[in-house]
Amino acid sequence: MSNSELQVKEQIREMYVTAEQAPWPLTAEELRSLGRRRRRVLPDAKALVLIAAAIVVIVVGFLASRSPAPHRPTGVLSTTTTRPHSSLQSVTVPDLVGLSQATGAAVLAQGGLTVGAATVEPSLVMPAGTIVATVPAAGAHVATASAVNVWVSSGPPAAGAPATTTTTTTSIPPSPLRAAMTPRSGPLGSTTIEASATLTGIAPTLSGTIQFWIHLGTSPLGQPAYATSATFDGPGTYPMPSFVPTIAGTYYLQVVAADTTGSVTYQVAPYVDPALTTVISG
Amino acid sequence: MRHQFDEAALSFDAFFGQSKQQLVAMAYLLTGEMQSAQDLAQEALLRAWSRWARVGSYEDPLGWTRRVLYNLAVSDARREKYRRRPVDGPAHSPGPDEAHLVLAAALRALPEEQMRALVLHDGAGMSVRDVAAEMRVPEGTVKSWLSRGRTAAATSLRASSAKESHVEQ
Numbered sequence: 001m002s003n004s005e006l007q008v009k010e011q012i013r014e015m016y017v018t019a020e021q022a023p024w025p026l027t028a029e030e031l032r033s034l035g036r037r038r039r040r041v042l043p044d045a046k047a048l049v050l051i052a053a054a055i056v057v058i059v060v061g062f063l064a065s066r067s068p069a070p071h072r073p074t075g076v077l078s079t080t081t082t083r084p085h086s087s088l089q090s091v092t093v094p095d096l097v098g099l100s101q102a103t104g105a106a107v108l109a110q111g112g113l114t115v116g117a118a119t120v121e122p123s124l125v126m127p128a129g130t131i132v133a134t135v136p137a138a139g140a141h142v143a144t145a146s147a148v149n150v151w152v153s154s155g156p157p158a159a160g161a162p163a164t165t166t167t168t169t170t171s172i173p174p175s176p177l178r179a180a181m182t183p184r185s186g187p188l189g190s191t192t193i194e195a196s197a198t199l200t201g202i203a204p205t206l207s208g209t210i211q212f213w214i215h216l217g218t219s220p221l222g223q224p225a226y227a228t229s230a231t232f233d234g235p236g237t238y239p240m241p242s243f244v245p246t247i248a249g250t251y252y253l254q255v256v257a258a259d260t261t262g263s264v265t266y267q268v269a270p271y272v273d274p275a276l277t278t279v280i281s282g
Numbered sequence: 283m284r285h286q287f288d289e290a291a292l293s294f295d296a297f298f299g300q301s302k303q304q305l306v307a308m309a310y311l312l313t314g315e316m317q318s319a320q321d322l323a324q325e326a327l328l329r330a331w332s333r334w335a336r337v338g339s340y341e342d343p344l345g346w347t348r349r350v351l352y353n354l355a356v357s358d359a360r361r362e363k364y365r366r367r368p369v370d371g372p373a374h375s376p377g378p379d380e381a382h383l384v385l386a387a388a389l390r391a392l393p394e395e396q397m398r399a400l401v402l403h404d405g406a407g408m409s410v411r412d413v414a415a416e417m418r419v420p421e422g423t424v425k426s427w428l429s430r431g432r433t434a435a436a437t438s439l440r441a442s443s444a445k446e447s448h449v450e451q
Contacts, residue, residue: 004436005429009404012311012389015382016405019310020303024320028298032291035328 057095057138093148095138096131097227101152104131108148116147117265120154128155135258135265137211137229149258149265176201176235177266179255185279188248193278195240197232197255197268204234208259212240215252225251232257248282294334298327301344304406305351311405312355312397314379314386322358326351345416352398356390388438396431399424404432 001009091112096104105115126132133151136142181195197210210232216225226243245251253276258265268276305326309319330337330347337343389397398417402408403424410428414421 001429002433004440005432008432008435008439011381011385012400012404013407015314015385016307016311016401016407018307018382019316019319020307022306022316024302024306024323026302026320026324028291028295031298031324031327032294032331034324035331 054098058098060095089144090141091144091146093134093136093138093140093142096134096148096150097138098126099131100129101131101150104134104150112144113142114145114147116149118150118152120152122156123153126153128153133211133213133254133256135211135256136209137227140209140229151256151267175266175268177255177257177268179253179268179276181253181276181278183278184275185281188245188280188282191245191278191280193243193245193251195243195253195255196237197230197240197257198237199232199235199257199266202235206259206264207231207233208257208261208264210238210255210257213254213256214243215254216245216247216249245278245280248280251278251280252276253278290334290338293338294331297330297338297343301347302327304344305347308348308401308405309351309355310382310386311401312352312386312390313358314383318358322351322354325354342416352394352401356394384439384442385435388435388442391438392431392434395419396427396434399427400431400435403428 093113094107094111096107099107101118108115121132123132130153131150132153135149142148176199178198178200179195180198181193183191183193193214195212195214197212199210208231209229211229212227214226225245225247228241228243230238230240232238253268255268256265257267302323306319306323309322309326310316313319313322326347329350330343337346340346389400392400395417399413402413402416403410408416410421410424414424417424
């Protein structure tokens with residue numbers, strides 16, 4: 001090694017040791033929290049938008065519930081078309097998602113409706129005790145004094161519970177309701193989420209409402225990003241009106257089918273099936 | 283779920299403790315400035331943590347993080363993010379920090395494999411054999427990179443000090 005080479009080598013070593021011995025107080029905990037903060041910057045801004053949208057939905061739903069017949073559509077949850085109720089006066093189902101069960105019942109009573117079956121189930125996004133979904137959905141026109149079934153969150157699923165379809169299908173009988181969602185992923189702005197629900201093996205005379213919810217997984221409050229419904233009439237495949245996401249994140253599909261009396265319901269729950277998620281990249 | 287997260291955090295913490303001083307020292311070799319060296323090392327560690335499920339299972343997570351660090355250092359330097367111009371003036375003589383800036387610039391100017399070999403062997407004190415294993419080349423190749431890298435760095439150090447004494451005259 002020449003003299004100048006040796007000099008360079010020694011300088012490099014001296015410089016390295018200087019820095020290696022200089023204290024750097026950063027701890028692993030701090031580093032991990034930096035990572036969390038960075039990841040949360042965008043979702044936080046999105047959360048504000050979602051909260052604002054949720055408030056609008058709740059207020060509109062509340063107003064709709066107070067307005068006597070003739071009903072007016074809420075304009076928020078669109079494309080609802082239940083079969084016409086010929087004899088009785090009809091009212092619009094208010095939006096109860098995000099309300100507590102008690103408040104939801106009060107809102108229903110004000111609108112001339114009653115609470116039907118209440119199902120408690122885990123939700124990753126809705127706080128415990130709040131209403132996750134209703135059947136019929138908000139905006140549906142139903143006869144006065146009809147029962148509205150509600151799903152109430154019990155909070156996040158128990159830690160360690162694997163989120164797979166296997167666990168749900170082993171504990172309950174196979175459901176006649178299947179759902180599909182496409183694509184699996186796509187870029188923001190040019191991706192349209194398509195979904196459909198398929199009912200098989202039900203009586204040809206069974207008809208009712210299929211409700212589609214698309215939840216945005218990264219939202220801390222977890223208001224559904226999109227909700228819509230369609231009618232079904234016997235077995236078949238029923239498409240969801242397509243949805244163009246405006247926020248990047250992971251979207252989960254939830255589908256509930258209920259017959260017109262509300263006595264028969266089937267559900268495909270969100271967060272259990274990877275095939276029912278779409279990742280939108282920003 | 284929670285349990286898995288904690289395990290990942292624990293294994294990352296161990297990795298962090300073993301590697302942070304080494305990473306910041308390597309970053310310092312390529313920046314010559316402590317603040318930007320810490321920024322670089324922090325960014326490399328953050329990237330390792332954000333992919334820890336995968337990176338943590340690699341045979342050599344530190345090797346992966348080091349490569350991220352080189353790439354960040356080189357691309358940052360290209361954007362002139364932290365390259366300081368030497369201060370002009372007759373009274374100015376290069377202090378120790380100035381010498382570090384000059385050496386860092388000389389190392390960054392080298393071909394990448396020479397730079398990496400010098401950082402690992404001359405800087406971190408890794409044996410030629412270990413450097414050869416990390417870079418997946420024969421030991422002879424590492425030795426030739428080291429020699430050429432040192433010669434080139436010495437030349438650019440001489441050029442930069444000649445320029446400075448010329449300014450001083």
